Amino acid sequence: MTEVAAVLRVVIADDSYLVREGTRRLLEDSGRVEVVAAVADGEELLAAVRTTRPDVVITDIRMPPGHATEGIAAAHAIRAEFPRIGVVVLSQYSDADYAVELFAQGTAGLGYLLKAAVGDLDDLLRALVEVAKGGSVVDPGVVERLVDQRAVQAESPLRRLGPRELDVLREMAEGRTNAAIGAALHLSESTIEKHVNTIFNSLGLSEEPGTSRRVAAVLSYLRNMSMSPAQDRPGAPR
16 A cells, blocks of 8 residues: 555545635644645646645535536546545435445545544544555445345345354444454454455455455445335435
8 A cells, every 4th residue: 555644635625615624624733634725616626636736635525516426526537647646525425326436436545434524533534544545435324324224135245244244344344454353343353354255255356456345345235225225225214
């Protein structure tokens, strides 16, 4: 993975001035981030990235002019033009479709976080460091809500996994190493490695360049949920 600077240079993109400046203040007060630009839309974001060449970009998922998925489009454009720049997309939506769209072209250097994560500085900084290194992050809130509803999917690939593998998958989604997962679940690292391999094998995930199998395991489930009928989705009205 890419070596990360002690102080990360970051560009922030959000059409809300208050969100931009609040995020700027939060990050800069940590002493671990220098915000080199704060912009309001996708075009300004691409221009700022080309000018400042940051380590990481933080972008809202919805921005002018269409307020659709401009942040995801910008993330793909940035990763294509500057593969060493990580991108974290912030969203208030835990809908699986958005995460699937973001990671459709690969997972390296990308993160999908719920906006609530901005309030937890340590989690946000950890995500920034991870994508700056070329890793991937999926908000555990997105995964948790879906994994807990796995039983509604008769054909869910997650049904091939046992309860312990599902516990490991949740921890994987938070970007934890095997050693950290073992500590969290009170299991040895070798046991965790066996569970991780079971997950990969059960979901048919092979090692591919530019793709994190850990994130791909999570996305396999997200894709399954995104194709389910709306009434079967977690949180859908009954």
